[in-house]
Amino acid sequence: MNYQAPLRDMRFVLHELFDVTGHCQQLDVELDRDTLDGILEEAARFTGGVIAPLNRNSDEQGCQLLGDAVTTPDGFRQAYQQYVDNGWASMTGPLAFGGQGLPQMASACFHEMLMSASLAFRIYSGLTESAVLAVHRHGSAALKEAYLNKMVSGEWTGTMCLTEPQAGTDLALLRTRAQPEADGSYRISGNKIFISGGEQDLTENIIHLVLARLPDAPPGVKGISLFLVPKILPEGQRNTLSCGALEHKMGIKGTSTCVMNFDDARGWLVGEANQGLACMFTMMNDARFQVGLQGLGIAEAAFQGGLAYARERLQSRSLTGAVVPEQAADPIIVHPDVRRMLLTQKALVEGCRMFATYTARQLDLEQAGGNDHPAAKRRAALLIPIVKAFFTDVGQEVASLGVQLYGGHGYIREWGMEQLMRDSRITQLYEGTNGIQALDLIRRKLLGDGGAELNALIDEFTEIVEAARGQTALHEMADTISQRLAEWRALGRSVIDACQRDPQEIGAVSVDFLAYSAYVLLGGFWLQAALRAQQALGQGSAEAAFYQAKLHTADFYWRRLLPRASAHRDAVIGGANCLMALPASDFSF
């Protein structure tokens, strides 16, 4: 599949909606508009020209385990080398360890491009960035000194070793053990599963971050510690850890998903003893944001694939008569139902891109400011579970629409659309299933502050509505969004009340409240986009077609997708009783 980064839309979001250069100034990062646009153009060439062409084969070929060595698909090694050599790996890494220190708001578009080009390829470097964050924030000076430079550059990759067969969502059930040694190191023993990039042939060393229990650790999640366990020890010997098997998966076949066996492997504590979960949590926001971008990236790829086919596939005539009478049939983009699918893809993809960029800003402010930006921290905390769950649901829906647009051909592997569906399906599961994201939204975020941050967010969007009312053409949409914002506020209040009365309501309303919130938020972003488009048209922009397309897509969104919020609202109101009344034994007879 061809992939061309949607540079015009990225510039719209970065510069016209969210002022990325002003944001960089605020963060004391030197990055002017031309430089950033230049980076993005180069990134578009790299992802479209080097990475995307590897994606189809990587699915067919997959990874191979021979002995305890893993080979990645053809071309991954060379592409990864280029990725490192050209500095793409270090884009967001800390300056002190050779990174370029770019804010997320500037890098998110590049990361989205990587996800579009090949999710399987991107996972290796994405996890390394997460590992860098953990070591940078919690590791000792000695550990940072020994590992960070090569991890930031991408010369070494990193992994996150959390899951065990009996411990997925519930890390309290973790069994991997760590035994302290006299020299301050530890001996780690246990079996981990679903370890992405646990073994590969891209780099000479792999730095595993492993959750394990110390001998005297309290039970449950308060007795989990984080360890850095390298494949190759500093002295050059191979550590006693290995990949025991590769999982056979639905998709992302170019990513090695490993069963990892640690057999008295040597490692070092990261952060405080028994604080492993807290160490993981500090980077959770970033990791979940990245998974959200995976959903967005795949959705963009599926939209491009669907659109290309809809323009070239000739089949049947328009309902109002032949549009291209000189050909045997009309291109299927003339059919309203095909347009419904394409516009659903477009409105969701571009909506999520605005949402992602807005969220990246909060993450940057939080990371830069620490406690100086408590508002950004709260805002990011509220938005991240929505980004992770909603964007990945969108990824799956938009990829499935891509398949549907191709008809029977969508089911055939060579076209690449069904691969996008298979690849994207993992994103709804890992880094906390989407159900877990929704529980987090209700329990930690909404109930955590009694709805204060939700209301602050609604206030902010209410200001956008007021500004939009100034444009006659946007009156109707602004009214609808305004009603939804008021409804959202009231629904949040009633959810809090219900959850305080009955804890089962937390899990009963969670997924639908998250989806409801996402659709209303996207409505807010689309109103903002429409407002900007109106302004640009009012100023006589030379790009009238681009801004008109924004207005049309906003119009489609609020008329045809925003109504989904009603179904989720009513399901929330449906409550817990209808879920809990049926005895577990009576689900089938």
Next chain:
Amino acid sequence: MNYQAPLRDMRFVLHELFDVTGHCQQLDVELDRDTLDGILEEAARFTGGVIAPLNRNSDEQGCQLLGDAVTTPDGFRQAYQQYVDNGWASMTGPLAFGGQGLPQMASACFHEMLMSASLAFRIYSGLTESAVLAVHRHGSAALKEAYLNKMVSGEWTGTMCLTEPQAGTDLALLRTRAQPEADGSYRISGNKIFISGGEQDLTENIIHLVLARLPDAPPGVKGISLFLVPKILPEGQRNTLSCGALEHKMGIKGTSTCVMNFDDARGWLVGEANQGLACMFTMMNDARFQVGLQGLGIAEAAFQGGLAYARERLQSRSLTGAVVPEQAADPIIVHPDVRRMLLTQKALVEGCRMFATYTARQLDLEQAGGNDHPAAKRRAALLIPIVKAFFTDVGQEVASLGVQLYGGHGYIREWGMEQLMRDSRITQLYEGTNGIQALDLIRRKLLGDGGAELNALIDEFTEIVEAARGQTALHEMADTISQRLAEWRALGRSVIDACQRDPQEIGAVSVDFLAYSAYVLLGGFWLQAALRAQQALGQGSAEAAFYQAKLHTADFYWRRLLPRASAHRDAVIGGANCLMALPASDFSF
């Protein structure tokens, strides 16, 4: 994956809701309750014990093409032989040609079981049944004599050769040619794609039904004729047709999906010249009904898989405190969000089973009565596109929920859940994409009679509502369904008006109007089930838990799934303008 046919629910639907034995009497088919229940129990043993165990391997192994011969996965040959030997193949076949002549209403549950056990296996025999129908209704006495007995018994299989690379939805673009010979036969030449079972090693002969054009045929769909083209000619020689390639697909890998090349292959006309499309249409209802059952069957399998895992997987504690304190964690079925997923599966699966059985009755009456049952014919015509599209959408949703219930394990092939997602995805595409079903619903059915049959259907369900009002416990649900029925009637009216004003509205409203209709209909069926359950409980049934479960599931349905109708209603109202306004060139920049 284990599969156990849901016999209790099938008996509920067949006997308690729709009186299958009375139906058989009406059709002059001798089939008493014990005999039918005995057949279903035997069918449950066969599908659960013989077919289901082959399904996982069939996905890994797939079909192989060596020369022009295709081998099916291990075990398919033996299982197919057993299928034929035990008379399963001939269940619905015409009596005159060795069939058992069972009505669809009695056979649908068996066919659902086959789909649950292995869609890939079922496709071979399902297409044979479609081919039997076509030959039986349209073939000459000589063709019937020569082919039907062995096709009905399953000794030979049949295929449907419609699609060509340039002609999928749009059969007007068909290029395959048929040249008349002096002896009354024809020479067929052309290339067909996506031919399920085009070549296989299950039977010694394969009977292809091929759409092609006669030399003097008018252009477009009025110039298409149907031909019977056997792999082995009556004289015993091999015909000049062959499988040129197997498609590499997302799923149903145990089904051979063939590129078929016809090179002056000898064939015979079925029905009148240039009436090929009409011949196909007479069996379209049956074929589309079968695809609907595929969605239902896969959904049932995914529900069973999800439920089994939710009962045994221990992870985290209930929100209200430990339910099984003696174990390390509670089974995940205690969590409200897990129950939301399971109940969504259950309510959709059992709802579609009622819907399927109701529709099968209409098909039987239509087939038995011909013009004596114009009401059944109209009713079936209205319902079939909904069954095909909605059930297969349900199949995909429920299979995806199955994956989600397993968390990360859902993504791993050995658990079988991701296979169900991949297998079910084809059902939304073939036998007319779901978008085409929706166009059929609006154009041929709704506009065809100005909404008369829709209103007749709504009247029928209104009677169920009135009956349900007699039960105090059902008041609230009955009121909701009653409002929805009135809303449906009004929406149907406004859709007809809109489509008459602007033909683009046909394609603009179609998919959402179909989904809206399906959710309201399912509400009607659930009200009917609840009414029956109330009556049984009132009569002091010994199976109180079963009937209570029906009431709880009905309660879940109308509180938490029926609200989806609102989103579809509003999208219908959203209309065509927001789809058509954006120029095709401006979908991306």
